[in-house]
Amino acid sequence: MSSYLLQSRADSTVTKYKNSYNQFQRYCQENDFISMPAESICVAMYLTHLLDTGKSDNVVTAALYGIKWRHNLNDCNDPTESKLVKTLHDTAKRIASKPVNKKDIVSSEMLQTLCKIFAESSDVVDVRDLGMIMLGYSGFLRFNEISNLHCNDIEFKTDHLVLKIRKSKTDIYRQGKEVLISKGSSVACPYSLLKRYMLISGLENNTEDFLFKPAFRSKGKASLIKKNKKLSYTRAKECIVKKLRVVAPDLKLGTHTLRASGATAAANTPGVNDRCLKRHGRWKTDQAKDGYVDDSLEKRLFITKSLNL
Known part of the structure; x- marks a missing residue:
């Protein structure tokens, strides 16, 4: 008992x-x-x-x-x-409370610029890091959700991919969640990046291997380790922040930057359904969701503009 x-x-x-x-x-x-x-x-x-x-x-x-x-x-x-x-x-x-030190937001334009810089790279570490960044951004994923992804948790459809989230902070009864990410047309498309990463790394879509694994270099070439081991938080944060600093050198960055940035970009886009936004981010309450969203300058100014002063 x-x-x-x-x-x-x-x-x-x-x-x-x-x-x-x-x-x-x-x-x-x-x-x-x-x-x-x-x-x-x-x-x-x-x-x-x-x-x-x-x-x-x-x-x-x-x-x-x-x-x-x-x-x-x-x-x-x-x-x-x-x-x-x-x-x-x-x-x-x-x-005795300490002020919350939230990370800065990166824009979609920054991420597209980053992906263009590494568009021709065939280095598995570069493509792995970009895959983590774009999945985290587009799926509003926490780091533990990214790190616990297995290859067979990814299902590629014709115009979108499905991520199976086995374990989540908000899924206390382990019922599992599905996150849908549409196929894009830019160099920063998560669908295309993930396909490219799995091709370069040799990972199979139907295996229990962790999707994002540690890598090693031999004779100048990077490869994923054979052991089925997920990337550690410390190493993943180091890789993600290093890549993001290429396009955002002066911002406060971390792994949570991706979830907050994706949620902010979607929330500030006209026509995005608030209920679907909350479902996509796996938030149970509006209060939890609002903690991740940074309203745009235009939205904040609209309040006083509506007063017609």
């Missing part, structure tokens, strides 16, 4: 909760407190200790949810439901 209970959350979430609770447990041992079941005053003192030592609101929040999770697993009274604990959590959000 315990193994099933642990599967109620993602593995990464369970690891985070475990680590947070273990730190709380050590604090209790050092101060002769009981950690299970804990009293609400004990939890409140621990949160106060975190604030006193300069921890961010994210650390305080992780501690609170780790303690809540462990008590719920053991069917104990939840000490985090105390008004005292909740008030301290609110305090942490007010005084």
